[in-house]
Amino acid sequence: xxxxxxxxxxxxxxxxxxxxxxxxxxxxxxxxxxxxxxxxxxxxxxxxxxxxxxxxxxxxxxxxxxxxxxxxxxxxxxxxxxxxxxxxxxxxxxxxxxxxxxxxxxxxxxxxxxxxxxxxxxxxxxxxxxxxxxxxxxxxxxxxxxxxxxxxxxxxxxxxxxxxxxxxxxxxxxxxxxxxxxxxxxxxxxxxxxxxxxxxxxxxxxxxxxxxxxxxxxxxxxxxxxxxxxxxxxxxxxxxxxxxxxxxxxxxxxxxxxxxxxxxxxxxxxxxxxxxxxxxxxxxxxxxxxxxxxxxxxxxxxxxxxxxxxxxxxxxxxxxxxxxxxxxxxxxxxxxxxxxxxxxxxxxxxxxxxxxxxxxxxxxxxxxxxxxxxxxxxxxxxxxxxxxxxxxxxxxxxxxxxxxxxxxxxxxxxxxxxxxxxxxxxxxxx
Ligand code: CTP
Numbered sequence: 001x002x003x004x005x006x007x008x009x010x011x012x013x014x015x016x017x018x019x020x021x022x023x024x025x026x027x028x029x030x031x032x033x034x035x036x037x038x039x040x041x042x043x044x045x046x047x048x049x050x051x052x053x054x055x056x057x058x059x060x061x062x063x064x065x066x067x068x069x070x071x072x073x074x075x076x077x078x079x080x081x082x083x084x085x086x087x088x089x090x091x092x093x094x095x096x097x098x099x100x101x102x103x104x105x106x107x108x109x110x111x112x113x114x115x116x117x118x119x120x121x122x123x124x125x126x127x128x129x130x131x132x133x134x135x136x137x138x139x140x141x142x143x144x145x146x147x148x149x150x151x152x153x154x155x156x157x158x159x160x161x162x163x164x165x166x167x168x169x170x171x172x173x174x175x176x177x178x179x180x181x182x183x184x185x186x187x188x189x190x191x192x193x194x195x196x197x198x199x200x201x202x203x204x205x206x207x208x209x210x211x212x213x214x215x216x217x218x219x220x221x222x223x224x225x226x227x228x229x230x231x232x233x234x235x236x237x238x239x240x241x242x243x244x245x246x247x248x249x250x251x252x253x254x255x256x257x258x259x260x261x262x263x264x265x266x267x268x269x270x271x272x273x274x275x276x277x278x279x280x281x282x283x284x285x286x287x288x289x290x291x292x293x294x295x296x297x298x299x300x301x302x303x304x305x306x307x308x309x310x311x312x313x314x315x316x317x318x319x320x321x322x323x324x325x326x327x328x329x330x331x332x333x334x335x336x337x338x339x340x341x342x343x344x345x346x347x348x349x350x351x352x353x354x355x356x357x358x359x360x361x362x363x364x365x366x367x368x369x370x371x372x373x374x375x376x377x378x379x380x381x382x383x384x385x386x387x388x389x390x391x392x393x394x395x396x397x398x399x400x401x402x403x404x405x406x407x408x409x410x411x412x413x414x415x416x417x418x419x420x421x422x423x424x425x426x427x428x429x430x
Pocket of ligand 1: 035036037038050052123124125126129130169171172175
């Protein structure tokens with residue numbers, strides 16, 4: 001089958017990359033193929049800016065030459081014979097040496113050897129991800145479909161290539177759920193049976209935690225993450241994260257509220273930073289666990305320090321924060337600011353989903369709409385001009401002035417200077 005039409009339908013940038021890769025392949029005399037998710041999405045007419053290329057030959061050498069042709073940034077992984085080229089227009093090109101893999105033990109890392117494109121396709125997860133398209137001139141756009149991937153795409157099936165696939169690489173259990181829900185496909189019968197067998201053997205517990213983490217985070221970043229989590233919960237459960245993690249009705253409605261709030265946050269505050277959705281959802285999934293358990297999960301998964309901090313501090317503080325925000329007495333705008341400003345936006349969205357109290361929601365909304373990000377017109381330089389000697393009290397003077405501004409006691413720079421002249425010396429020591 002020839003896919004020239006499909007290639008022509010891709011964007012002109014991607015088209016030109018494919019043609020240039022084909023020309024270079026001819027010059028170097030190596031057979032070169034588009035593979036994996038890129039081919040799958042091309043056949044589904046879905047946009048994909050990650051071009052996957054496999055070389056029957058030296059992938060690194062090809063990548064180095066191709067980086068010069070495209071003037072692209074190159075990152076080499078010599079051990080694996082792979083390289084990634086990045087272009088300024090967000091297009092990423094993964095280049096790999098065709099290789100075969102052998103798994104010495106279930107869930108272990110494979111032993112990798114150079115091979116032909118067939119071997120490279122056979123080591124892959126599902127038939128829909130195991131097709132290749134030749135891009136050399138003499139057989140340009142020819143589809144190589146050894147495992148009936150095209151048939152499975154048409155029949156909307158996720159099918160593994162051999163019986164030991166989930167044993168070799170149990171993270172494929174997560175991928176199977178991700179792809180079925182992303183594309184609205186279902187697990188093919190034998191694949192489903194082998195999925196269940198792998199589940200019975202607790203295969204996801206056997207993989208190193210960081211590999212599970214990477215795959216799970218990919219799921220949490222998907223657009224249809226909620227249906228994926230539900231499906232994963234049904235097919236496998238979430239105890240691979242921790243024995244006490246489960247998705248019950250409460251968790252389900254918490255996640256739905258979060259999903260709605262994340263979307264509304266992005267709609268209402270386009271100028272604020274884009275939320276790390278996966279951090280919010282990961283935090284929510286750990287709802288109900290003890291602080292020690294949350295800490296241990298972050299440690300076991302080797303999450304980055306900043307992510308761990310956001311997740312742990314939410315679990316540590318949310319009850320106290322909600323209590324403070326629920327106070328009956330009138331809270332000044334600056335008091336609310338003092339409570340909420342130190343929190344991440346992710347934690348704030350979690351707080352909103354956690355509470356059903358309209359008073360709290362109102363206070364958080366006021367903070368987000370009017371006070372978060374508010375700045376003074378005066379600076380430390382102005383303080384010096386007024387006659388203050390620099391020191392730690394500068395921060396205190398500026399903070400109390402900012403609070404006065406938030407409470408609308410002062411409005412413009414003139415007011416700020418007047419306020420500082422009247423109140424600033426309170427912060428001087430000695
Ligand atoms: N792959 C695999 N087993 C895994 C991970 C990846 O066989 N555990 C193979 C698949 O053939 C996949 C390719 O490596 O198509 C590239 O992996 P990745 O970039 O993670 O997947 P994509 O299919 O490109 O998926 P996505 O659309 O989510 O980027």
